[in-house]
Amino acid sequence: MNFSKLLGTPSPTVQTEQIKLRKLRLEDAPTLFNYYSNENVYRHLDWNGPESLERSYEVINAWNEGYDEGWILRFAIANKVTDEIMGTIFLSEFAGKRAEIGYELSEEYWHRGIMSEAVKEVLSIGFNQLGLVRIQAIVTEENIASKKLLTKFNFKEEGFLRQFECHSVTGECKDMLIYSLLHTEFSKKNDEY
DSSP, X not given: OOHHHHHTSSSOOEEOSSEEEEOOOXXXXXXXXXXXXXXXXXXXXXXXXXXXXXXXXXXXXXXXHHHHHTXXXXXXXXXXXXXXXXXXEEEEEEETXXXXXXXXXXXXXXXXXXXXXXXXXXXXXXXXXXXXXXXEEEEEXXXXXXXHHHHHTTOEEEEEEXXXXXXXXXXXXXXXXXXXXXXXXXXXXXXXX
């Protein structure tokens, strides 16, 4: 997918009430590494985050190259005033008119509505600018916060995926739930968010 062409810029930026969604920069690496060092942040993910500061730089470069190559659209979730990153949000796993959404947020910013603002904007980009028809999310059954967030945006639980995701560090394979949102469902609810 040619994100630059579809979004009209090689480096999209979106501002909301509290946050700015922007391209990740190498100077974000220390903060990225710091918040990923918290088990509460990576507990429900399929990896533990970058294992060193050096690896954080590599991960940021890989995600930015993925944007250029058209396989991942990953934004830094940055404080609108200070520009310090608080987390990331992405669309990936593009297939036809379908993609998968994922996200993580530094624990110190939980329960402030930040991820809701980010999800709303990324869903809008996916549906309205990239032309997606379906956006899905795959979450662990015990990730109550993520399930509540998805339900808030009208995602529907579709099924139970047995031993679906295996952790890149521990090798543990977990059962997952799959949720989806269709463009028509987002359009109907968009004004309510």
